[in-house]
Amino acid sequence: MKAPAFAYVKPASLAETFELIERYGEEARLLAGGQSLVAALNMRLAAPRVLIDIGGLREFAGINVMEGTLAIGALTRHRDVERSPEIARHLPLLHQALPHVAHAAVRNRGTFGGSIAFADPAAELPACSLALDAKFLIASKERARRVAAREFFKGLYETAMEPGEILLAGEFPVLESGYRSAFQELARRHGDYAIVGLAAHGRLANGVLSDVRLAYFGVGATPVLARNAAAAFEGKAFSDAAVSAAQAALEHDLEPSDDIHHSAAAKMHLARVLTGRVMAQLAGAER
Amino acid sequence: MREPAEIMEVKLVVNGETISRRVAVRQNLVDFLREELGLTGSHFGCEHGVCGACTVVVDGEMVRGCLVLAAQCDGARVETIEGLSGNGALADLQRAFHERNALQCGFCTPGMLLTAAELLARNPRPSREEIRAHLSGNYCRCTGYQAIVDAVEAVCRARREEAAS
Amino acid sequence: MKSAGGPTAASRTPNYIGVPLPRANAKRLLAGRGQYVDDIRLPRMVHAAFVRSPYAHARIVRIDTTEAHVPGVLRVITGAEVAGMCRPYVGVLAHVKGMRSAPQYPLAADRARWQGEPVAAVIAETRALAEDAAQLVRVEWEELPAVTDAETALEPATPVIHPELGDNLCFERRVDSGGVDEAFARADQVVEATFVTTRHTAVTLEPRSILADFNPAERQLTVWHSTQVPYMMQWILARHFGLSEPRVRVIAPDVGGGFGLKIHTYGDELATVAAAILLGRPVKFIADRLESFVSDFHARGHCVKARMAVSKAGDILAVDVDDLYGIGPYSGYPRGSANEGIQVANLVGAPYQQRAYRARSRAVFQNKPMYGQYRAVGHPIACITSEGLVDLAAEALGRDPAEFRRRNYLPADAYPHTLVSGLTFERLSQHEALDKLLAMMDYRRLRAEQAELRKRGVYRGIGLASFVENSNPSSATYGQGGVSIAAQDACTIKLTATGGITVASSINEIGQGGYAVISQIAATLVGVPIEQVKVVIGDTEVTPYGGGNWGSRGTGIGGEAVFQAGKALRANILNFVARLTESEASLLEIRDGSVVEAASGAVRMSLEEVARTAYFQTARVPRDFQPELTVTRSYAQKTYAGTYTNGIQASHLEVDVDTGFVKLLRHWVVDDCGTIVNPLLADEQIRGAVVQGIGAALYEQCLYSPEGQLLNGSLIDYLVPMAGEMPDIEVGHTCTPTATSELGAKGAGEAGTAGAAAAIMNALNDALRPYHARVFTLPFTPERVLRALGKIQ
Structure with missing residues (x-):
């Protein structure tokens, strides 16, 4: 199970990276942490002609907080996000989610940008980005642009990035006062991709919930922001009735399909169970 | 602009020794260690990043050796079970694994030891659940994992006692 | 250990039998200094990779290898070429009446019969x-309809995989005591269920590995092979490649797990040997993980319809079993693929009094990977069936499952006991094991806690599973069927020049502790410090002949050969020293490497002196006396088909009734494997076996499309048990040594797997009882639990 032959290059600058991308186009793949790509190469599920290792662009690694925005460079490793005090303080949702990302050895190598750009629908970080209303900074040789997470995940392993574009960073609004996050996923074994997971973020003031964002993952081709379910909590206190309404509303938000281990019905059911549990966690209630 | 190549020169430090080699860029790090350097203590159990048998340390962090290309390690510092056995870094863990028979066929053992070592370096007081969780990316088909958890727990205790005295 | 006349270990010092010593040979594994097949590199060594069938069943129209001849490629070998070098094989055993299969070739020549078959x-x-x-090898395929469902494999509309056999039946076994229908007719209660196990596979962490080297000048074949059975492989390679058997050398270096996976014949491995012969240079083949999933032998996959008749008084009156399972497209070679079903038919209800018993087991061919022996062959299925029925019956009668078991166990004075199937139990310790288990787990307290928690909406379950497990098999398993798989093992012990011993044994190390067990027995019986023992194993050129590691036989059979060899060497040494010192052998002993007077402990001669005298200073040896300081002894268990072990397991778990997730809280095992040579090793081996049973219960299954495509053939999608979800497992023992040997050891390696899944199934159904929900299809996924609970349709 050896990777097929390819050529490798490690550019020293973004400009050089763009030149390489331009030259090799679709035949090239970007290599960041490699935790999905190298596995795919070993299994011969991917066979690029050129691998462009962007691991040398250290300026795109790191966490910066500025004017209400926390930026995570695309090459920031999962372990650095996991251990970052800024993340713990400003983005508790990510802080909660990171330990669920694969296993420690993979987090040591895997990058934030790699996970976002790979857009696995069962992965944690795309869903968290959705729940937190993040924007992604994307650049091509010609221009840079920002795409909101909700516009970014287009389909199965498919994103809004155009050929020639690179993901440079994720930008997150820092936690505002009154806002809370909660995260849970159901995986059969520690570190597995979840059957269903839920990243939730919202405001709780005087016992009243508002601006709730529920991002489910493992339930379709992309992570899904469940607007109908979230609406069931808008302006309400956490209650069994609100949970039931949200659970019922999920019908209109999610369209899970069967995977090899679980039926769509099981996924839908589990998504509903998680709705209650995660919202209870968010609202600080024991349940 | 650099030119992509299928073969490239890498220079890295493996177990303290500076190594220069021309490598096929498709070769992963563990293949490189095994085939080019004869360091066969890191094993392939799955080659798709799941089993942990290929665990090695790159620049101080344990990684899946099958998910890293040798080419990516140009300039890196790599440590393997051979090096970490030689310098005594794993001695107490190895002793505890031995005493509790926390290995049977031994194929997972180098990866298990390196994974345990990282946990201990970060968290001197892990619970049994934390030990189990941290080791949960390393597959062992022989033991019931219990002897491994016991061994790691015993080393934590011993290191704490030593630090206290 | 028991006293059996003559010098016994218990009367001697040092006694290493029963001592939890760390394994001497584990240290190099801990330092990354093991040597597995893939770690060996030979000059001019080349590598094999295989083109495999993408279809479960397809005709090979044409193979074009033109494009594959690129620089660096030495040869492309197809089925016809290998078939010309390697005699085909048929996986039937002559003494298993009615078993059928078809000739199989290492590489498919005309038709591929499973997805993954090498071509x-x-x-x-x-x-x-x-x-x-x-x-770049172009194969033109014509896809054929595939047989992928055992349930319909025998229907007339289903294609026949081997037309010459007439249908897809490989083997059928029937057992009938008579009186079953009558017993059901008069029963107070009848319980029934269909127990389904899905196919799973051994997933040794070290995949199958072989390195073959052929020297044409001598026609000498040497293979380094990750195998449990060097001598079986020597016989197979010699026979099928037409080589002189002594010129085939099989070396098993460090073996990264076996579990029955590495006791079979694999076409890709034979083709690797063929390549080495063709090229006259070493060829290595290491199965990668993806090809392992579609080329390793699989196991289980039974559908057992079973019912049990009981009386109001609480007695099991009758059991009726119908087992159907799908094997691969051929019966496995050389052991056949019928043993799982044979064990199911033999052993359902076996721990209990079988007043009336009837069983049928049928194995049918399918277009799925090869199928055969994997740890605890058939026993887990028999155990799931028995113990599932027992719990259903206890519930139907409103009895406590522990007490219901106790009432129905074979009476303690009933041994030896012969089952309806004809197997004989030498002696079991079920009552004692049950008592010990209930005490270990504090059964009553757990029951009280369970009731208390249920009121609070916490659903915990307690499940018991009594098991029996075959070990120390006689030649009835294979040898009588005409295949050369030794039922015997042998050991050669040599006193070295400085008074140490080297011990060569026909059993191997596959991680189970063979090396340690051999050292401990030999050191004890000869009377030398264990540091003075060197064990030699895993090489047909230097070890005496024997069966190797399978069927829980290593310690029981191989260990007894070591025991006898050690005893004989000791006697030879004592006789020699008695003659030299004009003493009586009966007044002497060997202690700690020296011959001493038994009464006073005074040293007469060190073993180094003994060796020096015998080897270098032969002038000191009386002319009419020839000391024999190298001895070989052999042993085969001939009294029973197998010496059955027994025991009981318990699982304690909690079900999340909203998600269907099962959390294992704790697991207990009481196992009776007779004399234990090293409890440290035995206990963790039992735990490892339990974890494989947990895999069967909660995680492992090979999922197939209707066309026979494996859907989860990677370690990402085939779930094996990992540390995070495993419970602590408490192990206890009862000890009933077998009287068939002096050592008294029975097997310990498989029993954990035999009983674990049944205990979990019973615990889960116990937890779900308030919901009147039950699950009998393994693995117990959240999906299946939710369906049983009616939470999803």
Whole structure:
């Protein structure tokens, strides 16, 4: 199970990276942490002609907080996000989610940008980005642009990035006062991709919930922001009735399909169970 | 602009020794260690990043050796079970694994030891659940994992006692 | 250990039998200094990769290898070429009446009969190049309808995989005591269920590995092979390649797990040997994980319809069993693929009084990977069936499952006891094991806690599973069927010049502790410090003949050969010293490497002196006396088909009734494997076996499309048990040594797997009882639990 032959290059600058991308186009793949790509190469599920290792662009690694925005460079490793005090303080949702990302050895190598750009629908970080209303900074040789997470995940392993574009960073609004996050996923074994997971973020003031964002993952081709379910909590206190309404509303938000281990019905059911549990966690209630 | 190549020169430090080699860029790090350097203590159990048998340390962090290309390690510092056995870094863990028979066929053992070592370096007081969780990316088909958890727990205790005295 | 006349270990010092010593040979594994097949590199060594069938069933119209001949590729070998070098094989045992299969070739020549069957081998300078070229071999296929459902395999509309056999039946076994229908007719209660196990596979962490080297000048074949059975492989390679058997050397270096996976014949491995013969240079083949999933032998996959008749008084009156399972497209070679079903038919209800018993088991061919023996062959299925029925019956009668078991166990004075199937139990310790288990787990307290928690909406379950497990098999298993798989093992012990011993044994190390067990027995019986023992194993050229590691026989059979060899060497040494010192052998002993007077402990001669005298200073040896300081002894268990072990397991778990997730809280095992040579090793081996049973219960299954495509053939999608979800497992023992040997050891390696899944199934159904929900299809996924609970339709 050896990777097929390819050529490798490690550019020293973004400009050089763009030149390489331009030259090799679709035949090239970007290599960041490699935790999905190298596995795919070993299994011969991917066979690029050129691998462009962007691991040398250290300026795109790191966490910066500025004017209400926390930026995570695309090459920031999962372990650095996991251990970052800024993340713990400003983005508790990510802080909660990171330990669920694969296993420690993979987090040591895997990058934030790699996970976002790979857009696995069962992965944690795309869903968290959705729940937190993040924007992604994307650049091509010609221009840079920002795409909101909700516009970014287009389909199965498919994103809004155009050929020639690179993901440079994720930008997150820092936690505002009154806002809370909660995260849970159901995986059969520690570190597995979840059957269903839920990243939730919202405001709780005087016992009243508002601006709730529920991002489910493992339930379709992309992570899904469940607007109908979230609406069931808008302006309400956490209650069994609100949970039931949200659970019922999920019908209109999610369209899970069967995977090899679980039926769509099981996924839908589990998504509903998680709705209650995660919202209870968010609202600080024991349940 | 650099030119992509299928073969490239890498220079890295493996177990303290500076190594220069021309490598096929498709070769992963563990293949490189095994085939080019004869360091066969890191094993392939799955080659798709799941089993942990290929665990090695790159620049101080344990990684899946099958998910890293040798080419990516140009300039890196790599440590393997051979090096970490030689310098005594794993001695107490190895002793505890031995005493509790926390290995049977031994194929997972180098990866298990390196994974345990990282946990201990970060968290001197892990619970049994934390030990189990941290080791949960390393597959062992022989033991019931219990002897491994016991061994790691015993080393934590011993290191704490030593630090206290 | 028991006293059996003559010198016994218990009366001697030092006694290493029963001592939890760390394994001497584990240290190099801990330092990354093991040597597995893939770690060996020979000059001019090349690598094999295989082209495999993408279809479960297809005709090979044409193979075009033109494009594959790229630089670095030495040879592309197809089925016809290998078939011309290697005699075909048929996996039937002559003494298993009615068993059928068809000739099989290492590489498919005309038709591929499972997805993953090898059809061509590419030999190249590196594995990567071989894989590159394998992708360039063009095979034109004509897909054929596949047989993928055991339930319909025998229906007339289903295609027949081997038309010459007439239908897809490989084997059927029936057992009938008579009186079953009558017993059901008069029963107070009848319980029934269908127990389904899905196919799973051994997933040794070290995949199948072979390195073959052929020297044409001598026609000498040497293979380094990750195998449990060097001598079986020597016989197979010699026989099928037409080589002189003594010129075939099989070396098993460090073996990264076996579990029954590495006791079979694999076409890709034979093709690797063929390549080495063709090229006259070493060829290595290491199965990668993806090809392992579609080329390793699989196991289980039974559907057992079973019912049990009981009386109001609480007695089991009758059991009726119908087992159907799908094997691969051929019966496995050389052991056959019928043993799982044979064990199911033999052993359902076996721990209990079988007043009336009837069983049928049928094995049918399918277009799925090869199928056969994997740890605890058939026993887990028999145990799931028995113990599932027992719990259903206890519930139907409103009895406590522990007490219901106790009432129905074979009476303690009933041994030896012969089952309806004809198997004989030498002696079991079920009552004692049950008592011990209930005490270990504090059964009553757990029951009280369970009731308390239920009121609070916490659903915990307690499940018991009594098991029996075959060990120390006689030649009834294989040898009588005409295949050369030794039922015997042997040991050669040599006193070295400085008073140490080297111990060569026909059993191997596959991680189970063979090396340690051999050292401990030999050191004890000869009377030397264990540091003075060197064990030699895993090489047909230097070890005496024997069966190797399978069927829980290593310690029981191989260990007894060591025991006898050690005893004989000791006697030879004492006789020699008695003659030299004009003493009586009966007044002497060997202690700690020296011959001493038994009464006073005074040293007469050190073993180094003994060796020096015998080897170098032969002038001191009386002319009419020849000391024999190298001895070989052999042993085969001939009294019973197997010496059955027994025991009981318990699982304690909690079900999340909203998600269907099962959390294992704790697991207990009481096992009776007779004399234990090293409890440290035995206990963790039992735990490892339990964890494989947990895998069966909660995680492992090979999922197939209707066309026979494996859907989860990677370690990402095939779930094996990992540390995070495993409970602590408490192990206890009862000890009933077998009287068939002096050592008294029975097998310990498989029993954990035999009983674990049944205990979990019963615990889960116990937890779900308030919901009147039950699950009998393994693995117990959240999906299945939710369906049983009616939470999803």
